[in-house]
Amino acid sequence: MAQLQVLTSNQQPVTIWNHVVSINIKGVKMYKSFASTPRIRDIIKKYNPNILRL
Structure with missing residues (x-):
């Protein structure tokens, strides 16, 4: 987040973060939650x- 703020000169460059990852083994x-x-x-x-x- 700090790096993005420096690059954009904006203290709040984004308001929503979306992490979409599904791990398949x-x-x-x-x-x-699975052991x-x-x-x-x-x-x-x-x-x-x-x-x-x-």
Whole structure:
């Protein structure tokens, strides 16, 4: 948000943020309420952390 404010010289460049991401593992949708959902800290132990920078 701070970077966007500097680029646009606007203190409130957006009013609504929309994050739309669905994670599928082996064809099954994962939600944070499911115990089977992998945690980020577990993913970066197994894979390079740069894969999370999308």
